[in-house]
Amino acid sequence: MTDKQRIFSGIQPSGLATLGNYLGAIRNWVALQDGHDCIYCVVDLHAITEWQDPAELQRQTREMTATLLACGIDPGKHILFLQSSVRAHAQLAWIFNCVARLGWLNRMTQFKDKAGKDREGASAGLYVYPNLMAADILAYHATRVPVGEDQRQHLELANDIAQKFNHDYGVDFFPTIEALITGPVPRVMSLRDGTKKMSKSDPSDQSRINLNDDADTIALKIRRAKTDPEALPSEPMGLANRPEARNLVGIYAAMDATDAAAVLRQHGGKGFGPFKEALAALLVAKLTPIARETDRLLADPAGVDAVLREGAERAAAIANPIVAEAERLVGFLRV
Ligand code: AMP
Ligand code: TRP
Numbered sequence: 001m002t003d004k005q006r007i008f009s010g011i012q013p014s015g016l017a018t019l020g021n022y023l024g025a026i027r028n029w030v031a032l033q034d035g036h037d038c039i040y041c042v043v044d045l046h047a048i049t050e051w052q053d054p055a056e057l058q059r060q061t062r063e064m065t066a067t068l069l070a071c072g073i074d075p076g077k078h079i080l081f082l083q084s085s086v087r088a089h090a091q092l093a094w095i096f097n098c099v100a101r102l103g104w105l106n107r108m109t110q111f112k113d114k115a116g117k118d119r120e121g122a123s124a125g126l127y128v129y130p131n132l133m134a135a136d137i138l139a140y141h142a143t144r145v146p147v148g149e150d151q152r153q154h155l156e157l158a159n160d161i162a163q164k165f166n167h168d169y170g171v172d173f174f175p176t177i178e179a180l181i182t183g184p185v186p187r188v189m190s191l192r193d194g195t196k197k198m199s200k201s202d203p204s205d206q207s208r209i210n211l212n213d214d215a216d217t218i219a220l221k222i223r224r225a226k227t228d229p230e231a232l233p234s235e236p237m238g239l240a241n242r243p244e245a246r247n248l249v250g251i252y253a254a255m256d257a258t259d260a261a262a263v264l265r266q267h268g269g270k271g272f273g274p275f276k277e278a279l280a281a282l283l284v285a286k287l288t289p290i291a292r293e294t295d296r297l298l299a300d301p302a303g304v305d306a307v308l309r310e311g312a313e314r315a316a317a318i319a320n321p322i323v324a325e326a327e328r329l330v331g332f333l334r335v
Pocket of ligand 2: 133137147154
């Protein structure tokens with residue numbers, strides 16, 4: 001298969017994988033394995049842009065890897081590895097720090113969201129996070145990147161960086177990246193606030209479904225999920241201006257491989273009580289087998305580590321020559 005079709009994506013081990021990660025990204029990663037060369041990366045360099053407890057980071061890195069395997073990522077046919085194990089990412093990111101303009105980074109909405117009011121107190125790493133993300137992808141000359149809607153702006157920046165590098169050095173070296181934002185719910189929202197995205201770093205565990213939540217926890221979180229006092233509408237149009245209702249219906253449709261119209265034909269006109277029960281049952285049926293398989297894999301940590309080790313070797317074999325060439329192009333003397 002040619003470079004043209006190479007897929008790359010990443011996920012941070014800064015917490016447990018959420019339903020947002022699953023529907024926005026992981027499920028598409030699994031599907032894309034059919035017919036593409038895929039490289040999937042647990043991005044621990046990105047995770048430390050916000051402080052992580054070192055022991056927790058190690059634990060969560062293994063757990064995220066096991067979760068990806070449990071969801072169906074196949075390390076026999078594709079590459080699954082840990083970002084910090086392949087030095088080429090940090091090396092190319094430095095070059096991109098020198099290509100990207102401050103004005104570009106100043107427009108990044110994720111930095112503004114994550115830094116919040118205390119911008120002066122945010123790490124420099126958080127600021128240049130998108131440059132590292134561009135390096136992740138371009139170190140492999142990957143061209144297709146499956147992500148959730150929240151990453152669209154970062155991928156546009158990656159293309160700006162690739163183009164400026166090519167222009168500044170008079171080459172046609174880095175390809176154009178295409179964002180694959182194809183999830184049925186490209187943005188899964190918080191269970192506590194339908195206007196905020198579901199996130200593994202939200203302080204409230206009630207705001208999200210984790211892929212390792214047990215059946216009782218899932219049922220409780222869905223029962224407590226914020227809703228409005230109206231009954232469910234019988235058509236999707238009736239979900240306008242009802243972010244919480246829209247989110248729950250979207251999750252149901254995605255998990256049942258159908259659409260909002262079909263869900264509302266079945267559940268519309270009724271209160272949220274019975275709908276939430278059906279949604280909880282659906283989530284339990286689909287997610288608890290993943291949690292069980294994750295636990296089974298985690299019982300053999302050396303096995304999980306071996307997957308990452310082998311993945312890193314194969315990833316480095318692709319990235320090292322590409323990054324070496326980028327270094328030659330900018331004029332680093334090789335002696
Ligand atoms: P992160 O958790 O930030 O490492 O994100 C990993 C992947 O999951 C990225 O492709 C994100 O776009 C996607 N993702 C994270 N949260 C959500 C969400 N609430 N809805 C949809 N996609 C998401
Ligand atoms: N920034 C992405 C996120 O938080 C994770 C990520 C890092 C990524 N490097 C990547 C996604 C490269 C796609 C491609 O969701």
